[in-house]
Amino acid sequence: MAQQRGTTVRLSYDTESVFKTSPASGTSRIFPYVRESLRMNRNLISSNTIRSSRNPQMPVRGNRDVAGNIEFELAPQYGLLLKHIFGATVTTGAAPYVHTYKVGDLPAGMTIEKYFPDLAVPTWFRYNGCKVNSFKVAIKSEGMITASVDIIGAKETVATGFGGTFDANPTDRGHTPFDGFECTLLEGGTSLGIGTEVNFSIDNGLDSSNYVIDGTGERYSMPEGFAKVTGNVKCLFDSVAMYNKAVAHSETSLVVTLAKGTGAGTIGNEKMIFYFDEMVFKPAAPVVEGPTGLFVSLDFEAYYGDDADVSACRVVLMDSLATY
Numbered sequence: 001m002a003q004q005r006g007t008t009v010r011l012s013y014d015t016e017s018v019f020k021t022s023p024a025s026g027t028s029r030i031f032p033y034v035r036e037s038l039r040m041n042r043n044l045i046s047s048n049t050i051r052s053s054r055n056p057q058m059p060v061r062g063n064r065d066v067a068g069n070i071e072f073e074l075a076p077q078y079g080l081l082l083k084h085i086f087g088a089t090v091t092t093g094a095a096p097y098v099h100t101y102k103v104g105d106l107p108a109g110m111t112i113e114k115y116f117p118d119l120a121v122p123t124w125f126r127y128n129g130c131k132v133n134s135f136k137v138a139i140k141s142e143g144m145i146t147a148s149v150d151i152i153g154a155k156e157t158v159a160t161g162f163g164g165t166f167d168a169n170p171t172d173r174g175h176t177p178f179d180g181f182e183c184t185l186l187e188g189g190t191s192l193g194i195g196t197e198v199n200f201s202i203d204n205g206l207d208s209s210n211y212v213i214d215g216t217g218e219r220y221s222m223p224e225g226f227a228k229v230t231g232n233v234k235c236l237f238d239s240v241a242m243y244n245k246a247v248a249h250s251e252t253s254l255v256v257t258l259a260k261g262t263g264a265g266t267i268g269n270e271k272m273i274f275y276f277d278e279m280v281f282k283p284a285a286p287v288v289e290g291p292t293g294l295f296v297s298l299d300f301e302a303y304y305g306d307d308a309d310v311s312a313c314r315v316v317l318m319d320s321l322a323t324y
Helices: 080-085 241-248
Strands: 009-017 041-045 060-073 087-093 097-103 110-115 123-140 146-153 155-160 185-189 195-203 228-236 251-259 270-282 295-302 313-321
Touching: 009 080, 060 123, 080 087, 080 097, 080 123, 080 185, 080 241, 080 313, 110 146, 185 195, 195 251, 195 295, 228 270, 241 295
Parallel strands: none
Antiparallel strands: 009 110, 041 060, 060 146, 087 097, 097 313, 110 123, 123 146, 123 155, 123 195, 185 251, 195 228, 228 295, 251 270, 270 295, 270 313
């Protein structure tokens, strides 16, 4: 019996039109990833019945909890995933195309599939009704831009043979991850040349508690709540300007631009821009941790108040693909 290798395990995903229902085959995409933990868990619930003996009774089944995390290196090929992180998507232009993502109603769901090809009988683990509960990004001055999505789903199906998959041949769009050299920062409309690290997250507040008495133990629905957009900016401490903004609770903005080549949006020149148009910093004075240069590290929270783009965070992706 051949042991499955991690190097050959393929993730693929696609958008559902109906929650918990696999989409038509032939439209899914490969999901490049670093590691993942998506799976179904089910509790065993013990009985409290007294039967004139200390021996326990057979436990009963709990509800099915499909959940897990997928870590990856952020690249321009994740346009479909951005649709499931934000919800509202508008595409303009033509070769290159400009895809704008804003906080809105999430799609019905995703179907995500894990394929284990090394087994004696190739096997698929399919997860229906998946939604993105949170999205995190970490940017440093060197190395890949790392990201992760926390997934909550509704249904797991295990099948063998090529008849068990909803799409045996998902599209591979490649993977060209951004790195720290391809990133620029603007804070308050001005270049932030002293920034050393940026981290941010978007939480969709999914309600994962909707189980009904229908004999499946699966989530019946998963409505999203308020979006919460938070982050942190770490900079060289060369003035008190940013700290004073935090103390004054002054509104500012942050623009994170990731660009390949010229950034024109053609193949090899893709661009992804994160806009936090309205945000405030949380005060945190610099501290001395040793004899070397000091940093200021400020948490922030983004929101929508009166900005014309009406989104606590928005992303603009320029690439050669017409639609997601």
